[in-house]
Every structure is written in C-alpha cells, then in structure tokens.
Amino acid sequence: MTRVIRLEIDSRPECIELLSDALCGVCRRLPATEIDRINLAMVEAVNNAVEHAYRGEPGHPVWVELELASDHLRVRVCDRGQPMDPHHLEAELIEPDPADPATWSMRSRGLFIIRNCMDEVRYETRDGVNILAMNRRLANDPSA
Amino acid sequence: MTRVIRLEIDSRPECIELLSDALCGVCRRLPATEIDRINLAMVEAVNNAVEHAYRGEPGHPVWVELELASDHLRVRVCDRGQPMDPHHLEAELIEPDPADPATWSMRSRGLFIIRNCMDEVRYETRDGVNILAMNRRLANDPSA
Amino acid sequence: MILTHRNHHGIDIIALSGRLVIADVPEVRQKLLATVEQGNGKLILDLAEVNFMDSSGLSVLVSAFKAARAKNGDVALLHLNPTVRSLIELTRLQQIFAIFDDEAAALTRLSS
Amino acid sequence: MILTHRNHHGIDIIALSGRLVIADVPEVRQKLLATVEQGNGKLILDLAEVNFMDSSGLSVLVSAFKAARAKNGDVALLHLNPTVRSLIELTRLQQIFAIFDDEAAALTRLSS
Numbered sequence: 001m002t003r004v005i006r007l008e009i010d011s012r013p014e015c016i017e018l019l020s021d022a023l024c025g026v027c028r029r030l031p032a033t034e035i036d037r038i039n040l041a042m043v044e045a046v047n048n049a050v051e052h053a054y055r056g057e058p059g060h061p062v063w064v065e066l067e068l069a070s071d072h073l074r075v076r077v078c079d080r081g082q083p084m085d086p087h088h089l090e091a092e093l094i095e096p097d098p099a100d101p102a103t104w105s106m107r108s109r110g111l112f113i114i115r116n117c118m119d120e121v122r123y124e125t126r127d128g129v130n131i132l133a134m135n136r137r138l139a140n141d142p143s144a
Numbered sequence: 145m146t147r148v149i150r151l152e153i154d155s156r157p158e159c160i161e162l163l164s165d166a167l168c169g170v171c172r173r174l175p176a177t178e179i180d181r182i183n184l185a186m187v188e189a190v191n192n193a194v195e196h197a198y199r200g201e202p203g204h205p206v207w208v209e210l211e212l213a214s215d216h217l218r219v220r221v222c223d224r225g226q227p228m229d230p231h232h233l234e235a236e237l238i239e240p241d242p243a244d245p246a247t248w249s250m251r252s253r254g255l256f257i258i259r260n261c262m263d264e265v266r267y268e269t270r271d272g273v274n275i276l277a278m279n280r281r282l283a284n285d286p287s288a
Numbered sequence: 289m290i291l292t293h294r295n296h297h298g299i300d301i302i303a304l305s306g307r308l309v310i311a312d313v314p315e316v317r318q319k320l321l322a323t324v325e326q327g328n329g330k331l332i333l334d335l336a337e338v339n340f341m342d343s344s345g346l347s348v349l350v351s352a353f354k355a356a357r358a359k360n361g362d363v364a365l366l367h368l369n370p371t372v373r374s375l376i377e378l379t380r381l382q383q384i385f386a387i388f389d390d391e392a393a394a395l396t397r398l399s400s
Numbered sequence: 401m402i403l404t405h406r407n408h409h410g411i412d413i414i415a416l417s418g419r420l421v422i423a424d425v426p427e428v429r430q431k432l433l434a435t436v437e438q439g440n441g442k443l444i445l446d447l448a449e450v451n452f453m454d455s456s457g458l459s460v461l462v463s464a465f466k467a468a469r470a471k472n473g474d475v476a477l478l479h480l481n482p483t484v485r486s487l488i489e490l491t492r493l494q495q496i497f498a499i500f501d502d503e504a505a506a507l508t509r510l511s512s
C-alpha cells in the first residue's frame with residue numbers, strides 16, 4: 001500500500017530543520033544509515049531550492065512529497081522558482097588536491113551528494129513547478 | 145523565532161499515521177508526555193476531518209499547520225469538507241456508569257479529549273476551509 | 289494489530305499491539321466481536337504492546353464490552369502503558385472496565 | 401552551533417555541536433575566519449557533537465582551510481561521527497583535511 005505525505009515550509013533556512021525532523025519521523029522504521037542518506041539528499045535539494053531557485057529570498061513555498069511503498073521511498077522536492085539547467089545534475093566532483101588551491105572548491109557538491117545517496121534522480125519543470133524527484137529502493141518495508 | 149511547517153495527506157485512515165510520525169519528529173525536543181498529548185489531539189482532529197467533514201470519503205486534502213515558538217505550539221487541522229456545528233466543541237463527557245447501558249457510548253469523546261490535551265481550542269470556517277486551531281503552552285522551547 | 293489469541297478455561301485472552309486507531313478499528317472490532325460471539329463473553333485484552341490509542345480505539349473496547357455484557361460476560365484490560373492508561377482515565381472508562389496489571393488477577397475476576 | 405573555543409600553545413581548538421547546515425553557516429563561517437585571522441592559522445575542529453552536516457557545512461570547513469593555508473597554517477578535524485565521516489569521504493575531503501580521533505595526535509601534527 002502506497003502512502004503519501006506532503007511537507008511544506010517557507011523558503012527560509014531556519015525552516016529546513018523542520019523538514020528534516022518530519023522526514024526522520026516518517027522514516028523512523030528504516031535503518032538509521034538509510035534515514036541519514038535520504039535526509040541528506042532531501043536537505044541538499046531543499047537548500048538548492050532556497051538558495052538558487054528562490055535566490056535566497058524568503059516568502060516562497062518549498063514542499064517535499066514523500067511516497068512510502070513497501071520497496072521504495074520516493075522524495076520529490078518542489079519549488080516555483082527559477083528552473084535549474086538540468087546539466088548541473090551530471091556535474092562530476094572536483095577531486096580536492098592539497099597541492100592545488102583551484103580544487104579547494106567551496107561549492108558544487110550538493111547534486112553530487114544527492115546522486116550518491118539516492119538510486120534515481122530526475123529533474124523536471126511542469127506548470128511552473130520545478131521537481132527534483134529522487135527514488136531510493138528499500139530492503140525493509142518502511143510502512144510495516 | 146517562530147517557524148511553521150505544513151503537513152498534508154489525503155483523507156484516508158491509513159495516511160493519518162504519517163501525520164503522527166511527522167508531528168512526533170518535529171516535536172522531538174519536547175518531553176514525551178507533551179508529545180503524546182499534542183499528537184493525540186491532532187489525531188482526534190484529523191479523524192474528525194476524515195470521518196465527519198469528508199464523511200469517510202478519500203480523495204480530499206487534510207492538512208496540519210504546526211507553528212513552533214519558544215513558548216507555545218500551535219496546531220491547526222484544516223479541511224475543505226462539511227463544516228462542524230461549533231456547539232459540538234462544548235459537549236461534555238458522558239460519565240460511563242456500569243449499571244446504565246445508555247452511558248456505554250461508542251462515540252463523542254474526540255472533542256472532549258482535544259479540549260483536555262490542549263490549552264486553547266477554536267473552530268472556524270473561512271473561505272471554505274474549516275480550521276480547528278489548538279494551542280499548547282510550553283515550558284520547554286521546542287526549537288532550542 | 290492482533291498479536292495473539294488464546295483461551296484459558298473458557299476465558300479469551302487477546303493481545304493487541306502497535307497503534308489502535310481508525311485505520312485498524314474495522315479489523316480489530318470484527319475480531320473482538322467474533323471472539324465474544326463464539327466464546328463465553330469473557331474477554332481479557334492485553335494492551336501491553338499498544339503504544340498509542342485514540343477515541344476510535346476506545347470505541348472498539350466499548351463495543352466489545354457491550355457485546356460481552358449482552359452475554360452476561362465481562363471485559364478486563366491488562367497491562368496498560370502510561371499513555372493508554374491516562375486516556376482511559378481521562379474518559380473515565382475505568383468505571384466500566386476492570387483494569388489489571390497481573391493476568392492471574394484478571395483471570396480470577398472473570399472466572400467468578 | 402559553537403560550543404567552545406580554547407587555545408593550546410598557539411593552536412586554536414573549536415568544538416562545534418548540533419547541525420552544521422545552511423541556517424548556521426553564516427555564524428560559524430564568521431567565527432572560524434575570525435579565529436584564523438586573529439591566531440596562527442592552526443585550527444583543530446572538534447566535531448564530536450556534530451550529528452548532521454550538509455554541503456554548506458563542508459563549504460565552511462573548506463573556507464577555514466583556505467584561510468589557514470593562506471597563513472601557512474592548517475586545519476585538522478577531530479572526532480568525526482560515522483555520518484559526518486562518510487560525508488567527508490564521499491566528497492574526498494579527507495584528501496585535504498588531516499583527520500584524527502585523538503586530540504593529542506592532532507596537536508602534534510599542527511605543532512610541527
């Protein structure tokens with residue numbers, strides 16, 4: 001049986017923790033390492049919606065749809081801000097080299113982290129809503 | 145600093161647990177007995193939205209707004225179904241009497257429970273949205 | 289929701305677990321009413337593993353009580369955790385349910 | 401977010417706690433950069449009490465590292481819990497940060 005809950009906050013950094021807390025509550029039956037990676041992927045996607053899609057402006061909705069099924073958890077992070085160039089999704093990690101200051105990058109790790117935490121990641125814009133849809137296959141049924 | 149998160153489900157009984165889990169996650173810093181009573185009040189209000197406002201029909205939105213402040217937690221349970229006669233809010237508990245089968249009531253405890261778990265309870269309908277607004281004063285800051 | 293069902297000298301002992309809420313009410317109500325109907329109407333509900341109950345859960349307990357009384361039986365509640373106990377006390381249902389922490393005591397009460 | 405700050409023979413030791421995420425980044429970045437600026441650029445970050453970090457938290461660590469290197473200093477990370485450690489390793493930042501489970505070892509490294 002598939003069940004869905006939608007979590008919505010205002011685009012303010014201090015509200016992102018509420019999404020984390022709600023997600024961790026909803027996922028409480030999963031193993032802790034599984035919750036950690038799903039939470040991290042969600043936080044990175046929400047950070048991007050707040051920072052990039054809305055350019056750090058508060059007063060806009062960011063919402064997360066959690067779809068719980070017996071064998072997967074789908075997380076959709078949605079905003080109505082500026083769409084992302086989907087090429088960003090494929091960017092590779094810059095290997096940090098202690099001898100080369102140019103590799104000491106302060107940015108561009110979020111989407112790499114998301115791709116590594118989740119099994120499938122897609123981005124689309126539909127009717128003015130940007131959706132980063134992530135899927136995680138599960139061994140343990142989160143609703144059992 | 146006041147923060148708000150909105151939690152939304154479809155009006156199906158099996159989704160109500162997701163609201164409980166999300167609420168307990170968001171309130172995790174409160175004492176367990178405090179979480180219990182806030183959760184119970186929310187569940188009773190959501191039950192009523194699903195059972196009465198939507199007459200048990202799935203396919204309609206039920207949402208909960210949680211407003212966390214340093215000294216209170218406000219919970220608003222909202223639906224777009226049939227409004228409630230606000231007099232129900234004042235109904236007293238029927239004292240169960242082992243000698244009197246007429247007092248073995250199967251219903252009418254939800255709103256009594258809500259009033260007892262929370263410090264203030266109000267009901268209003270605005271622009272087609274029914275809102276059961278509940279407030280709980282807190283000794284411990286849930287966001288600290 | 290239903291954990292186990294056993295019968296001890298004509299007294300049905302049913303242990304529930306998890307949440308006793310609207311989503312589980314139809315299944316649990318049906319099970320309890322069928323048990324009362326097929327048995328003597330003497331029922332012990334072990335709620336040790338029930339960690340959350342709402343008013344729809346209370347209504348299931350009351351409907352089992354009604355059915356049991358119609359057969360001159362009774363319902364006893366066993367092993368309430370603090371959350372469930374405070375809900376029962378808030379709604380004064382301890383006035384119609386016998387409540388025990390000890391199964392032997394509940395059995396003695398229902399045997400009499 | 402900042403728990404404590406002490407100085408041990410010219411090496412700054414800062415312990416952070418809780419979540420190191422976007423909401424906390426401005427405050428923490430400012431504190432770390434001010435510490436590097438006022439000190440020798442030798443910094444130990446004790447992350448024992450940090451239970452969650454995102455990429456904005458990583459960026460703060462990297463900006464402290466850049467500032468420290470600009471003064472010929474260095475940054476060592478101490479007491480990573482498994483969640484934080486796996487994030488550091490996923491993003492290969494263990495290639496630029498010295499990581500220790502033992503404060504004495506971190507102090508020895510930064511003293512050299």
Ligand SMILES: Nc1ncnc2c1ncn2[C@@H]1O[C@H](COP(=O)(O)OP(=O)(O)O)[C@@H](O)[C@H]1O
Pocket residue numbers: 048049052053082083084085088106107108109110111112455
């Ligand atoms: N939701 C978004 N909307 C618009 N642009 C985005 C979004 N997410 C990411 N981007 C763009 O993709 C780039 C890489 O994102 P990311 O890997 O998360 O790292 P960072 O956000 O730290 O730069 C960002 O710098 C930004 O230009």
Ligand SMILES: Nc1ncnc2c1ncn2[C@@H]1O[C@H](COP(=O)(O)OP(=O)(O)O)[C@@H](O)[C@H]1O
Pocket residue numbers: 192193196197226227228229232250251252253254255256343
């Ligand atoms: N959200 C609602 N919308 C419409 N009617 C409601 C709503 N909530 C409660 N009611 C009415 O108030 C009555 C008492 O509600 P309650 O105390 O929760 O007990 P119960 O739902 O078990 O009857 C219900 O039987 C119903 O008639």
